[in-house]
Amino acid sequence: MRNPFPDIGAVERALAAQDYVAERALAVSVYLALELEQPLFLEGEAGVGKTEIAKVLAAALGRPLLRLQCYEGLDRNSALYEWNFPRQMMRIRLLEAAGRAGEEGVEDDLFGPTYLIRRPLLEAIDPPGPAPVLLIDEVDRCDEEFEAFLLELLADFQVTIPEIGTIRAREKPPVVLTSNRTREVHDALKRRCLYYWIDYPSFEKEYEIVRRKVPGLAPALAEQVCRFVQELRQQPLFKAPGVAETIVWARALQALGETSLRPEVIEQTIGCLVKYRDDVEWMRRQAAAGGGR
Amino acid sequence: MDEGAVVANVLAFIRGLRHLGFSAGPDRVALALRALRAVGFRGWPDDVRDALRTVLASTRDQEALFDTAWEQFALLLSGSGSHPLAGQTLLAHVARLRFARRRPPQVIWAGAASGDAGDGKPPEADKQVPLVVTGGGASPNPALRHKDFAALTEAERQEMERWTAAARWPLWRRSRRWRRHRAGTVWDVPATLRRQLASGGEIVRLERRRRRLALRPVVMLCDVSGSMEPYSRMVLRFAKSLIRSGWPLDVYAFSTSLVRLTPALRDDYADRALEHAIGLIPDFAGGTRVADCLGTFNRRWARIALRRRAAAVIVSDGLDAGDPDAAAAEMARLARLAWAVVWLNPGLGRPGYEPTARGMAAALPYLNGFWPAHTWASLEEAWERLARIDPLLRPYASWAGSPTG
Numbered sequence: 125m126r127n128p129f130p131d132i133g134a135v136e137r138a139l140a141a142q143d144y145v146a147e148r149a150l151a152v153s154v155y156l157a158l159e160l161e162q163p164l165f166l167e168g169e170a171g172v173g174k175t176e177i178a179k180v181l182a183a184a185l186g187r188p189l190l191r192l193q194c195y196e197g198l199d200r201n202s203a204l205y206e207w208n209f210p211r212q213m214m215r216i217r218l219l220e221a222a223g224r225a226g227e228e229g230v231e232d233d234l235f236g237p238t239y240l241i242r243r244p245l246l247e248a249i250d251p252p253g254p255a256p257v258l259l260i261d262e263v264d265r266c267d268e269e270f271e272a273f274l275l276e277l278l279a280d281f282q283v284t285i286p287e288i289g290t291i292r293a294r295e296k297p298p299v300v301l302t303s304n305r306t307r308e309v310h311d312a313l314k315r316r317c318l319y320y321w322i323d324y325p326s327f328e329k330e331y332e333i334v335r336r337k338v339p340g341l342a343p344a345l346a347e348q349v350c351r352f353v354q355e356l357r358q359q360p361l362f363k364a365p366g367v368a369e370t371i372v373w374a375r376a377l378q379a380l381g382e383t384s385l386r387p388e389v390i391e392q393t394i395g396c397l398v399k400y401r402d403d404v405e406w407m408r409r410q411a412a413a414g415g416g417r
Numbered sequence: 418m419d420e421g422a423v424v425a426n427v428l429a430f431i432r433g434l435r436h437l438g439f440s441a442g443p444d445r446v447a448l449a450l451r452a453l454r455a456v457g458f459r460g461w462p463d464d465v466r467d468a469l470r471t472v473l474a475s476t477r478d479q480e481a482l483f484d485t486a487w488e489q490f491a492l493l494l495s496g497s498g499s500h501p502l503a504g505q506t507l508l509a510h511v512a513r514l515r516f517a518r519r520r521p522p523q524v525i526w527a528g529a530a531s532g533d534a535g536d537g538k539p540p541e542a543d544k545q546v547p548l549v550v551t552g553g554g555a556s557p558n559p560a561l562r563h564k565d566f567a568a569l570t571e572a573e574r575q576e577m578e579r580w581t582a583a584a585r586w587p588l589w590r591r592s593r594r595w596r597r598h599r600a601g602t603v604w605d606v607p608a609t610l611r612r613q614l615a616s617g618g619e620i621v622r623l624e625r626r627r628r629r630l631a632l633r634p635v636v637m638l639c640d641v642s643g644s645m646e647p648y649s650r651m652v653l654r655f656a657k658s659l660i661r662s663g664w665p666l667d668v669y670a671f672s673t674s675l676v677r678l679t680p681a682l683r684d685d686y687a688d689r690a691l692e693h694a695i696g697l698i699p700d701f702a703g704g705t706r707v708a709d710c711l712g713t714f715n716r717r718w719a720r721i722a723l724r725r726r727a728a729a730v731i732v733s734d735g736l737d738a739g740d741p742d743a744a745a746a747e748m749a750r751l752a753r754l755a756w757a758v759v760w761l762n763p764g765l766g767r768p769g770y771e772p773t774a775r776g777m778a779a780a781l782p783y784l785n786g787f788w789p790a791h792t793w794a795s796l797e798e799a800w801e802r803l804a805r806i807d808p809l810l811r812p813y814a815s816w817a818g819s820p821t822g
Binding site: 131132148149152153155156159160162165167195196197199201206207209210212213267269305306307308311314315317318319320321360361362402 | 440442445448451452455456457461463464467468470471472474475476477479480592593594595606607610712715716720721724725746750
């Protein structure tokens with residue numbers, strides 16, 4: 125795909141237009157991913173906006189987004205393509221009943237596009253319209269076998285279906301891979317990608333994000349929210365809240381019509397921020413001790 | 418700007434990065450130069466750095482290392498002086514920074530002299546050192562296999578350090594992947610239909626499939642505090658031999674703090690691996706803080722280490738100075754995350770032992786197994802029992818804290 129952005133600034137503006145507040149370095153990575161036609165590998169804690177970048181990029185490019193959610197046991201059949209066996213079977217039976225099973229071209233028809241179930245990866249290589257943005261989400265969840273297959277696919281964007289032939293991508297789709305780092309993804313895969321670690325945003329960035337995503341929230345409250353979350357990330361929690369949690373919390377506070385952070389309100393809405401019972405307990409103890417605000 | 422000079426500088430920089438462990442092959446270098454051209458020099462000054470970094474780094478640590486190297490490089494370029502010499506200085510400096518990041522904490526030996534194995538000199542106290550003939554090197558002496566680690570003489574210990582545990586019992590778990598199998602319980606429709614094509618359209622046999630088997634990962638948390646001194650070394654030795662025979666074992670040591678030993682233990686040379694691993698432990702043979710260490714493990718490592726239904730094995734005597742309630746809370750959390758939790762206690766090898774230590778009693782309700790670990794044979798047996806354990810069964814769940822035996 126040709127890179128529609130003339131420079132890094134244009135990428136930044138396009139992301140901002142979709143309400144995605146990005147560090148300049150991330151814009152550099154995105155720009156290069158498009159310019160050099162390389163997949164972009166994003167790592168970071170849960171809820172820092174890794175998946176979001178693919179969505180925003182698709183919107184900014186005006187292209188559809190194809191998402192492949194990885195899980196253990198994901199294989200070619202559910203990622204690339206599969207023959208629709210039941211339907212083929214039915215077709216054979218119908219042809220037999222009509223006495224036409226032996227006719228010319230029946231197999232060609234049976235192993236033609238009608239009976240091919242196109243999964244996200246094939247769809248990305250051979251789309252009906254312009255190349256989509258391909259999001260391969262949570263690569264760390266798939267197993268090594270599938271990783272090796274991805275490696276092959278990302279190298280040359282072509283697949284061979286024995287019954288049909290080789291399908292090559294007319295234009296390379298932009299690819300975004302994300303990982304929560306529940307395990308280390310193999311080096312070989314990473315080396316074929318541009319790498320970027322998305323960190324938790326600084327206070328200023330987070331404030332800007334909250335202001336954009338929850339425009340109705342009072343600026344003073346937005347600031348309190350961000351300070352609280354920033355502080356919380358420094359604590360020994362099992363799972364620190366991500367930006368996604370901050371936004372949900374801000375929305376919750378707005379929905380409740382709050383104008384400032386009161387301890388009771390924090391207590392009532394804490395489920396938006398921390399999701400482990402132990403963490404909630406920990407915060408209660410801190411609150412009782414008067415330490416954690 | 419003189420493009421040739423820029424390219425030369427970037428190439429020199431990449432050569433430097435290779436010394437820091439970056440695997441920048443020719444393809445990456447070419448890509449880096451293309452990235453440089455794409456970004457140009459008109460944008461922000463940091464864009465060039467960010468562009469090169471996104472191409473050349475492939476982990477978060479490498480990102481940090483890259484930034485440090487880049488700063489040094491910029492300093493170097495802005496200064497004047499003999500370039501080759503300065504280049505060496507740059508590399509030396511960055512390498513030193515890297516070394517400082519990687520350097521293991523200092524070892525503080527607080528234990529008995531017997532811990533210092535490997536120099537081949539038995540302590541004077543052992544006058545009656547038996548002469549041990551070690552022929553093939555790795556044929557476990559049956560008598561030694563059943564001898565309590567604490568009662569081992571130095572020579573026996575040395576002989577055992579050469580053993581490689583042949584843990585024969587694989588720990589299987591069902592993978593999420595399928596394979597065709599005659600006795601599978603699920604009808605494999607695609608395979609059946611493919612076979613049907615071969616037999617001219619007739620279904621001769623229903624193909625079945627079942628879940629493939631994969632090795633179950635095991636996480637071992639080994640207590641290396643002073644009270645465990647005679648045992649922890651042999652347990653690590655045992656762990657090393659398991660890793661060597663290919664089991665997915667992840668090893669951590671804890672006493673007052675928790676250290677991950679797996680990377681060190683992957684070294685092919687068992688002795689060096691063990692020495693390296695023990696060197697990583699900041700306070701080998703010090704005190705114990707079970708709750709703190711389990712807490713660290715739960716927060717920092719558990720989500721990574723305990724994926725794919727891993728089993729957790731704790732090797733400790735349960736002598737803990739900390740708060741038993743905190744230990745119980747961390748055990749509860751660990752038990753929720755792991756497929757099964759097993760505690761190996763060398764004390765169980767002694768007749769009449771009761772798990773009355775407060776830390777031990779607090780942990781009991783969450784255990785799926787509570788077995789001895791005082792001899793080589795008991796470690797092997799524990800490993801085999803682990804393969805047959807029922808994760809739903811907690812034999813001490815109703816343990817009320819009173820020793821009943």
